[in-house]
Amino acid sequence: MKQFVKFTIDGEIFGADVFAVSEICRDTGITKVPNTSPVVEGVIQIRGKVIPTVDLRKQLGLSSPEISKRRILITKIQNRILGFVVGEIDGFVAVSSDAIKPAPSEALKLDRKWIEARVDHPQGTFWVINFEAILALLEEHHRV
Amino acid sequence: MLSHLNIQLKILLGFTSILLLLLLSTVISNEFVADVNEDIRFLNEVSNQLVSEAGETAALLLKASSELEKYNRENNKDVVVQIGERRDELIKKLTEILVKIDQTKKHVKNDKLNEQLAEAQKNLERYEGFSSQIMFKHRVLLETRFLSQIQKLTAEKDELMAQVRMHEEATSKNLQQIAVIAHEINRSAIKKAMDTTATVSRTMIIGTIVSIVLGIILAIFIGRDLSGPINEFSRFMDKIGLDMSQRLRVQQKNEIGKLATQFNEFLSNLENNLKQVFVSSESTLKYSNAMTGNVENFVSQTQAQLNELKQVEGMLDHLANDTQGVVASLRDAEKLEEVNGSQSKVRQTIQNMDAILLETYKTIRETRSSLTSVSVVAQDTLRETEAWDRSVADSEKIIADMIGLTQKVEANAQQMEETIRTMKDISDLVHVLALNASLEGAKAGEYGKGFLNVADQLQTVSKRVDSLSAEINNLIHDDRQRADQVRSFGQRLAEGFKTSKTQSRTAHEHIVKLSESSKNYTNQLDRLSETSSAMTNLIASVEEWTDAHEQHITNLKNQLAQISQRAFGENAKMERTADSLRTAIKISKDTLVSAAGNKDSITQLSLSTKQLSKLLENFKVGKSRY
Numbered sequence: 067m068k069q070f071v072k073f074t075i076d077g078e079i080f081g082a083d084v085f086a087v088s089e090i091c092r093d094t095g096i097t098k099v100p101n102t103s104p105v106v107e108g109v110i111q112i113r114g115k116v117i118p119t120v121d122l123r124k125q126l127g128l129s130s131p132e133i134s135k136r137r138i139l140i141t142k143i144q145n146r147i148l149g150f151v152v153g154e155i156d157g158f159v160a161v162s163s164d165a166i167k168p169a170p171s172e173a174l175k176l177d178r179k180w181i182e183a184r185v186d187h188p189q190g191t192f193w194v195i196n197f198e199a200i201l202a203l204l205e206e207h208h209r210v
Numbered sequence: 211m212l213s214h215l216n217i218q219l220k221i222l223l224g225f226t227s228i229l230l231l232l233l234l235s236t237v238i239s240n241e242f243v244a245d246v247n248e249d250i251r252f253l254n255e256v257s258n259q260l261v262s263e264a265g266e267t268a269a270l271l272l273k274a275s276s277e278l279e280k281y282n283r284e285n286n287k288d289v290v291v292q293i294g295e296r297r298d299e300l301i302k303k304l305t306e307i308l309v310k311i312d313q314t315k316k317h318v319k320n321d322k323l324n325e326q327l328a329e330a331q332k333n334l335e336r337y338e339g340f341s342s343q344i345m346f347k348h349r350v351l352l353e354t355r356f357l358s359q360i361q362k363l364t365a366e367k368d369e370l371m372a373q374v375r376m377h378e379e380a381t382s383k384n385l386q387q388i389a390v391i392a393h394e395i396n397r398s399a400i401k402k403a404m405d406t407t408a409t410v411s412r413t414m415i416i417g418t419i420v421s422i423v424l425g426i427i428l429a430i431f432i433g434r435d436l437s438g439p440i441n442e443f444s445r446f447m448d449k450i451g452l453d454m455s456q457r458l459r460v461q462q463k464n465e466i467g468k469l470a471t472q473f474n475e476f477l478s479n480l481e482n483n484l485k486q487v488f489v490s491s492e493s494t495l496k497y498s499n500a501m502t503g504n505v506e507n508f509v510s511q512t513q514a515q516l517n518e519l520k521q522v523e524g525m526l527d528h529l530a531n532d533t534q535g536v537v538a539s540l541r542d543a544e545k546l547e548e549v550n551g552s553q554s555k556v557r558q559t560i561q562n563m564d565a566i567l568l569e570t571y572k573t574i575r576e577t578r579s580s581l582t583s584v585s586v587v588a589q590d591t592l593r594e595t596e597a598w599d600r601s602v603a604d605s606e607k608i609i610a611d612m613i614g615l616t617q618k619v620e621a622n623a624q625q626m627e628e629t630i631r632t633m634k635d636i637s638d639l640v641h642v643l644a645l646n647a648s649l650e651g652a653k654a655g656e657y658g659k660g661f662l663n664v665a666d667q668l669q670t671v672s673k674r675v676d677s678l679s680a681e682i683n684n685l686i687h688d689d690r691q692r693a694d695q696v697r698s699f700g701q702r703l704a705e706g707f708k709t710s711k712t713q714s715r716t717a718h719e720h721i722v723k724l725s726e727s728s729k730n731y732t733n734q735l736d737r738l739s740e741t742s743s744a745m746t747n748l749i750a751s752v753e754e755w756t757d758a759h760e761q762h763i764t765n766l767k768n769q770l771a772q773i774s775q776r777a778f779g780e781n782a783k784m785e786r787t788a789d790s791l792r793t794a795i796k797i798s799k800d801t802l803v804s805a806a807g808n809k810d811s812i813t814q815l816s817l818s819t820k821q822l823s824k825l826l827e828n829f830k831v832g833k834s835r836y
């Protein structure tokens with residue numbers, strides 16, 4: 067069994083492994099920082115810590131109007147703390163391992179490399195985000 | 211005598227006498243009480259002493275008799291001296307009691323006490339007598355040697371002893387009685403003290419009542435003395451309105467009497483002055499009236515003369531004219547008839563004009579009355595528009611208040627919205643908190659189930675808060691809309707009031723104009739009325755003239771024949787006479803003018819005199835009113 071946090075971006079439902087997410091935050095304002103990677107939207111401050119934040123909407127190539135209700139997922143991947151701007155949190159689901167399937171490329175209007183898997187669940191199908199890939203891209207940019 | 215005294219002195223005298231009376235009664239009572247107290251104190255003392263003395267004496271007596279008995283039994287020689295001493299002591303005590311009783315006698319008459327004392331003395335004497343017999347028998351017994359004698363003496367001694375005992379008891383009883391009576395005296399002394407206190411308080415009450423009654427009588431007396439003359443003065447003031455010759459009677463020599471005398475002097479001065487003014491004004495009036503009459507006579511005479519002269523002149527003129535035109539007139543004699551005809555036509559026209567003028571008068575009067583009612587209505591309307599303006603101003607104020615209230619509602623709504631925003635923010639925070647709780651619960655797996663429940667509860671709370679905020683928001687929205695409606699309604703009302711205000715102002719102006727124009731119209735009507743009355747006068751003179759002319763024509767016809775013959779010869783003479791007549795007329799006219807001037811000045815004089823008279827009359831009337 068695996069547990070996921072579900073959230074919405076532009077009507078599409080996505081999931082993130084609960085163990086990848088350390089905290090869910092309100093969007094109290096992202097401070098723009100000059101001379102950083104274009105992937106990074108800006109930084110947010112949580113309890114005195116400055117956390118670089120990425121707008122998932124942009125990364126997934128979804129062009130939609132401004133999200134009215136924004137949340138920020140604070141993740142800890144490979145000991146790096148990153149914030150991701152997402153839409154409304156949909157809830158939590160527990161899924162058995164056989165329900166997690168690799169993502170089919172053809173039926174996806176999104177960029178495939180950010181999607182890790184597809185989960186079919188009686189409450190609805192959702193896509194699991196590949197945070198490692200996004201981190202890799204970020205580090206690639208840094209190197210450049 | 212009393213009425214001649216100063217009022218202040220009178221009051222002082224009265225109150226001093228009352229105070230003296232009170233003082234006197236107090237002093238008398240005090241004296242009385244002191245006397246009685248002294249008596250009672252003395253009696254108390256004496257009676258107490260009496261009681262103790264009697265007790266002591268009785269004790270002494272008892273002691274003496276017991277000693278005697280002892281002596282009788284023992285036949286001891288030494289005891290004799292002791293008994294003698296006791297006897298002396300007893301006699302001394304009795305003498306003291308006697309003295310005390312004598313002292314009591316001065317204050318209380320008590321025969322019983324004396325009686326008891328006498329008895330006690332008698333008993334004591336006997337007691338003494340028997341005791342000395344015993345002693346004698348004892349001495350005899352001591353010397354005798356015969357047994358039979360001894361037996362006999364002893365028996366006699368015992369018998370004597372019994373006698374002694376009896377008298378001792380009687381004396382004791384008497385002494386007890388004395389003590390009892392002394393107690394009674396003491397008690398009666400206390401009772402007398404109480405009686406005395408009662409008497410004294412009665413005396414005090416009577417004294418106070420007498421003082422009060424005396425004070426009231428004095429107040430009535432002084433009050434009558436004061437108010438009597440003042441009332442008389444006020445009655446006199448009512449009476450002198452018409453009659454100045456009256457005088458106030460002066461009976462008193464105090465302040466009021468002085469005032470009355472001064473007032474009388476003032477009245478006589480006033481009366482003299484008024485009399486002088488009356489006399490001089492009446493003579494002036496008489497003189498000016500006579501003068502006016504004279505001048506009027508003169509004027510009328512001169513007028514009459516002038517008229518005669520004018521007549522004569524006219525006649526002469528006519529005569530000259532007639533003489534000159536006699537031939538022509540003779541020729542045109544038949545034309546006179548035509549003139550007559552045209553004159554009757556003229557008369558008809560004049561009559562018609564008269565009727566028309568009457569009609570015009572009537573119309574003018576009617577128009578005037580309707581104009582007056584128009585003006586009254588206009589005034590009423592003006593007042594009404596003013597009242598309407600005032601109520602409009604009030605309503606505008608109310609509307610302004612209403613709009614202010616709606617603005618306050620709006621401000622409140624804004625504040626509420628701000629609060630709801632804060633609430634929503636808090637709910638959002640709770641929501642995120644719930645999410646984080648869920649996250650931690652999910653991570654904890656089986657152990658985090660309880661935690662998940664808490665997260666669910668938090669979620670519910672957040673949702674409830676959200677829905678509540680939405681409801682409140684709706685309510686605020688409704689309130690706001692209503693406030694807006696009220697405000698716009700108030701503004702519309704205010705505009706309506708503004709329009710009605712301007713309209714009422716315009717109406718006001720129109721009414722003012724109307725009343726002005728009606729006033730102008732009335733003035734014009736007045737002028738028309740004057741003109742028509744002048745015209746009536748003119749017509750009357752034309753009528754007169756026509757009459758005269760007719761008469762003249764008739765005369766002319768009759769005289770024509772006579773005059774024509776004499777005319778020529780007299781012509782030159784007539785011219786001269788006419789000249790001198792003209793001169794005379796001129797002089798007469800001048801005289802008339804100057805006479806008229808005189809008359810005017812006399813009339814002025816007479817008017818002034820009349821005004822003076824009227825003023826005096828007014829003064830009289832005013833005085834009578836006063």
